[in-house]
Every structure is written in C-alpha cells, then in structure tokens.
Amino acid sequence: MAIHSTILKLTGLSESQVRERLQEISMPIDCTVSYVTVPGAVHVQLAVSAGSKSDAALAVEETAERITAALDDYVFARDDEQLNETVAALLTKRGLTMAAAESCTGGLIMKWLTDLPGSSRYFVGGVVSYSNEMKINLLGVPAQVLDSYGAVSEQTARAMAEGICRVTGASLGLGVTGIAGPDGATPGKPVGLVFIALAAGDRVWCKGHIFPGQRGGVRAGAANTALHMARRFLSAAGANKSIDTNRK
Amino acid sequence: MAIHSTILKLTGLSESQVRERLQEISMPIDCTVSYVTVPGAVHVQLAVSAGSKSDAALAVEETAERITAALDDYVFARDDEQLNETVAALLTKRGLTMAAAESCTGGLIMKWLTDLPGSSRYFVGGVVSYSNEMKINLLGVPAQVLDSYGAVSEQTARAMAEGICRVTGASLGLGVTGIAGPDGATPGKPVGLVFIALAAGDRVWCKGHIFPGQRGGVRAGAANTALHMARRFLSAAGANKSIDTNRK
Numbered sequence: 001m002a003i004h005s006t007i008l009k010l011t012g013l014s015e016s017q018v019r020e021r022l023q024e025i026s027m028p029i030d031c032t033v034s035y036v037t038v039p040g041a042v043h044v045q046l047a048v049s050a051g052s053k054s055d056a057a058l059a060v061e062e063t064a065e066r067i068t069a070a071l072d073d074y075v076f077a078r079d080d081e082q083l084n085e086t087v088a089a090l091l092t093k094r095g096l097t098m099a100a101a102e103s104c105t106g107g108l109i110m111k112w113l114t115d116l117p118g119s120s121r122y123f124v125g126g127v128v129s130y131s132n133e134m135k136i137n138l139l140g141v142p143a144q145v146l147d148s149y150g151a152v153s154e155q156t157a158r159a160m161a162e163g164i165c166r167v168t169g170a171s172l173g174l175g176v177t178g179i180a181g182p183d184g185a186t187p188g189k190p191v192g193l194v195f196i197a198l199a200a201g202d203r204v205w206c207k208g209h210i211f212p213g214q215r216g217g218v219r220a221g222a223a224n225t226a227l228h229m230a231r232r233f234l235s236a237a238g239a240n241k242s243i244d245t246n247r248k
Numbered sequence: 249m250a251i252h253s254t255i256l257k258l259t260g261l262s263e264s265q266v267r268e269r270l271q272e273i274s275m276p277i278d279c280t281v282s283y284v285t286v287p288g289a290v291h292v293q294l295a296v297s298a299g300s301k302s303d304a305a306l307a308v309e310e311t312a313e314r315i316t317a318a319l320d321d322y323v324f325a326r327d328d329e330q331l332n333e334t335v336a337a338l339l340t341k342r343g344l345t346m347a348a349a350e351s352c353t354g355g356l357i358m359k360w361l362t363d364l365p366g367s368s369r370y371f372v373g374g375v376v377s378y379s380n381e382m383k384i385n386l387l388g389v390p391a392q393v394l395d396s397y398g399a400v401s402e403q404t405a406r407a408m409a410e411g412i413c414r415v416t417g418a419s420l421g422l423g424v425t426g427i428a429g430p431d432g433a434t435p436g437k438p439v440g441l442v443f444i445a446l447a448a449g450d451r452v453w454c455k456g457h458i459f460p461g462q463r464g465g466v467r468a469g470a471a472n473t474a475l476h477m478a479r480r481f482l483s484a485a486g487a488n489k490s491i492d493t494n495r496k
Contacts, residue, residue: 100376106362107355110376114354117430117463125378127386128348128358134373134416138386168382182365215365 004056005047006064009077011040011224014212018042018074025066028059039213040220041076076228083227084112090234091122091172096243098230099170100126101139101160103151103177104194108223124168129160139163150189152177157195158204165199171243172233173199174226175206180218194222198229201243205229252304253295254312257325259288259472262460266290266322273314276307287461288468289324324476331475332360338482339370339420344491346478347418348374349387349408351399351425352442356471372416377408387411398437400425405443406452413447419491420481421447422474423454428466442470446477449491453477 010018015037022033028048036043046063050056068075077083091098100109106128113123127138132151135141141159149155160175178194185191190210197206207229211221233239258266263285270281276296284291294311298304316323325331339346348357354376361371375386380399383389389407397403408423426442433439438458445454455477459469481487 102355106367106371107350107358107374107376110355111359114376114378114428115464115467119354120378123354123378125376125382125386126355127375128355128362128373130362130368130371130373131416138373138375138415167386168379180362216363219363 001049001051002053002056003047003049004053004060005045006060007079008044008046008064008067008075010042010044010071010074011076011221011228012074012209012211013042013071015042018044021071022067025063025070027063031059031063037213039217040211040222040224072232076224076231083224083231084116087227087231087234088113088116088119088122090231094234094240096171096234096240097122097124097169098172098174099124099164099168100174100226101164101176102126102128102174103130103135103160104180105176105178105219105223105226106130106180108219109174109176109226112223112227124170126164126168135160135163138167140166150186152179152189152193152195154195154197154206154208157197158199158206161197161199161204161206171200172230174230175199176222176226178209178211178218178222180215180222182215192218194218194225196222196226196229198226198233200233200239203242205233249297249299250301250304251295251297252301252308253293254308255327256292256294256312256315256323258290258292258319258322259324259469259476260322260457260459261290261319263290266292269319270315273311273318275311279307279311285461287465288459288470288472320480324472324479331472331479332364335475335479335482336361336364336367336370338479342482342488344419344482344488345370345372345417346420346422347372347412347416348422348474349412349424350374350376350422351378351383351408352428353424353426353467353471353474354378354428356467357422357424357474360471360475372418374412374416374422383408383411386415388414398434400427400437400441400443402443402445402454402456405445406447406454409445409447409452409454419448420478422478423447424470424474426457426459426466426470428463428470430463440466442466442473444470444474444477446474446481448481448487451490453481 048059165173175197181191296307413421423445429439459466
C-alpha cells in the first residue's frame with residue numbers, strides 16, 4: 001500500500017461551500033479529503049491510498065484535475081505554489097506590466113507583488129484609494145459613478161482598474177473595492193462584499209464576491225482572487241493579442 | 249527570588265550594533281540580556297532576578313527606560329505593543345490624517361495601517377511609486393530631482409512626502425525610497441539604503457538608514473522606522489500646532 005497526497009488552495013468560498021461543491025465531484029474510493037481554513041483561503045488535502053505509489057499518484061492527479069476544472073474560479077494554487085510568483089513569471093514571460101488600485105485591500109496586493117526580488121521589471125506601482133477624493137483625483141473615477149452606485153460597486157471597481165492603467169501606462173490594472181469589516185456594512189452591501197476588476201487594453205472584467213471570515217480573511221481572500229483573476233487572463237492564449245489589438 | 253522581564257523592539261540597527269550600543273548603558277548586576285533578530289527588528293529581552301517581585305519589576309523598568317532614552321531613534325515598541333495601533337491611536341486622538349508614498353516598501357506601510365478596523369478615519373490612502381514616471385506624474389516629484397540625485401535620495405524622499413500630502417490633503421505624509429535588494433545597488437548606494445521622510449504642514453524631516461538583512465528585513469525595517477518617525481512626531485507636544493501654523 002502507498003499513499004499520495006496533494007493540497008488544493010481555494011479562495012472566495014467558505015469551507016462549507018467548498019464541501020458542498022466537492023460532493024458533486026466523483027472521488028476515488030480510497031480518497032480521504034480534509035479541510036483547513038486559513039485567512040483568505042480553504043486548503044483541501046486529497047490523500048489516496050492504492051496498491052502502488054504510481055497508482056496513488058495517478059488517482060490524486062486525476063481527482064485534483066477534476067476539481068480544478070470544476071472550480072476553476074476558486075482554485076488559485078496547489079501545494080507550495082505561490083500565486084505572486086506565478087503572476088510574476090507570466091508577466092515576465094509575456095513582457096507585460098501590472099498596476100493596482102486598491103481600496104479595502106489597502107496595499108496588500110502590491111505588497112505581495114513587490115515581496116519578490118526584481119519586481120520593478122513587471123510592477124510599475126499603484127494607488128491605495130481609501131477616500132472617495134483619491135478615487136476621483138488620482139484614478140479619475142467619475143464623481144457621478146460614486147454618487148450613483150457607491151464606492152463599493154462594480155462600476156467603481158471597473159473605473160478604478162481602467163484609471164490605474166491610464167495613469168500608469170501598465171498593460172494590466174487591478175481595481176479592488178469592498179467592505180473588509182467589521183464596520184461599513186449597509187443594506188444590500190454586507191461585510192465581505194468585494195468587487196474585483198481587471199483591465200487590459202480597453203477591456204475590463206469585473207466580478208462581485210462575498211468573502212467569508214474576519215477583516216484579515218476578507219482582505220487576503222480579495223487579494224488572492226485578484227491575483228488569480230490576473231493569472232487566468234495571463235495564462236490564456238490571447239492575452240498579449242487582446243492588449244496589443246486594443247492599443248492600436 | 250523573583251524574575252521580571254520585558255522585551256524592547258529596535259529597528260534600524262543590526263544585532264551586533266545593538267549589542268555594542270547596550271554596552272555603553274549601565275545594567276543591574278542580575279540582568280540577563282538576550283537578543284532575537286526578526287525581519288526588520290532586533291528584540292532585546294531584559295530579565296532581572298531580585299529578592300521580590302516589585303524589586304525585579306522596578307529594576308527592569310529603570311533599565312528599559314534608560315535604554316529607550318539612549319536609543320530613542322531605534323526603540324519602536326515594547327512587549328506586545330503594535331506600532332500601527334499606536335500610530336492609529338495618536339492620529340485619532342489628535343484628529344489628524346495620514347497618507348504614504350512608498351517605493352521600496354511597496355505598500356507594506358499602508359497594508360499595516362489598514363490592517364486595523366476603522367482605519368479610514370485617519371488613513372486617506374497613498375501611492376506605491378515603483379517607477380520614476382509615477383513619482384513624477386502622481387506625486388509631482390520634479391524630474392530634475394530624480395535626474396540630479398537619483399530615485400534613492402534624500403531629495404526624492406522629501407519630494408515624495410510633500411507630494412503625497414499635497415495630492416491627498418492628509419495632515420502627515422510619509423515618503424520612503426530605497427534599495428530593498430538583492431539587486432539595485434550602485435556605487436555609494438548599497439542594498440539596504442533607505443531614505444524616509446515625514447512631511448507635516450510645510451515642514452519635512454528626512455533621514456537615511458542602512459537596514460541589515462534580506463529584502464524582507466529591509467522592507468520591514470523601513471516600514472517600522474517610518475511609523476516610528478510618525479509616532480515620535482505625533483507624541484511631541486506641538487504636533488497639531490506645527491501643522492495648523494504651517495497651514496495658515
């Protein structure tokens with residue numbers, strides 16, 4: 001008998017949501033699944049026992065791929081992979097640069113990106129826009145957008161991502177605005193609600209999330225999700241093309 | 249016999265520099281001094297054994313005060329005190345706001361300030377200006393300053409601190425520029441060299457430091473020192489007055 005295991009790291013779902021989603025995915029009979037919640041992520045360990053080492057490894061690999069394919073939006077890393085390193089490698093490989101406009105994450109994404117030596121090759125900088133004035137004056141978010149939809153809205157996140165690209169000239173821009181808590185919730189906008197936008201060329205994608213946990217968990221979850229969004233864009237075949245085309 | 253102990257946290261000096269400086273300070277006979285180096289700080293534990301609990305506590309207290317008075321530039325926290333909480337409490341008490349312009353620290357100072365719930369009451373935001381273009385376009389650092397003195401210089405740090413105050417309207421502005429390493433050193437500018445400026449009203453203070461350690465240690469040391477500089481300003485009696493006077 002041999003045992004092989006791997007850890008999948010998911011963000012944007014609570015542990016109970018992850019458990020629920022995994023019930024829909026077929027697992028090998030001898031697979032043990034265990035869960036650990038850390039701030040901003042749920043770690044899922046898959047361990048399979050089989051007659052041989054290679055059989056166990058194959059079963060783990062197939063299961064991990066099934067889960068990753070089904071929960072592509074949420075699986076942001078595997079085992080010791082560091083998401084900031086993955087994004088840095090993809091930016092370098094494609095010769096692209098990145099900038100960020102952060103509200104509720106308060107600089108966490110930029111801190112992670114600049115933890116790495118040589119980050120000035122792909123990271124140009126960004127803005128932490130805690131106040132509405134900074135969103136308007138430094139990022140060019142229209143006051144009317146803030147008035148109509150609020151600072152925590154899809155429209156504001158989009159304008160932040162577009163604004164930081166415009167201001168910095170970066171190929172990719174992230175815009176993150178949300179309610180990290182414990183205060184700040186309003187009717188219809190609970191603690192944990194975060195809008196994350198990615199701008200590339202003249203295209204912008206945005207998604208709203210409700211991150212579980214305390215302030216630290218909401219912030220780390222939003223930062224993980226933002227970098228995961230950038231990673232998925234950069235991994236897609238047409239990443240450079242969509243930026244180049246839009247720039248013409 | 250009773251033992252009492254305390255931990256002083258110092259930044260901006262290596263462990264051997266701290267040991268050297270403490271040799272100049274008189275210690276009780278039964279005082280054991282031990283050192284732990286962590287990224288960005290040296291922790292000094294003083295433990296005194298004496299006939300009674302109160303004698304031990306008194307001897308520790310007197311020694312800690314002597315060290316803190318002698319090394320005021322470097323002692324940034326004691327025991328479980330969190331420097332970001334101290335700065336936040338002082339800003340709140342004085343009704344002042346803060347902003348930051350970070351280069352080599354890449355958002356770490358802003359991340360620490362916004363780790364705390366309710367930080368939008370005293371923190372307005374800031375800029376991570378990794379490129380020269382961001383220093384010029386977003387912070388108004390004169391191109392001529394960058395050309396003449398370089399991005400890592402006292403002049404640039406001062407212009408960054410003044411710039412972020414001007415752009416955000418914050419009462420206090422921090423400007424941090426340096427070489428976190430492992431690359432980036434030039435003749436006369438070694439890895440670890442960081443200039444930290446504090447602007448308040450129309451006054452600006454700036455000091456150059458050489459932080460020991462790896463990239464993470466240099467960045468944490470610079471962030472600790474920047475917040476310590478803000479704390480010392482805010483603790484001084486005339487903090488509000490100097491800002492108000494300057495604004496007239």
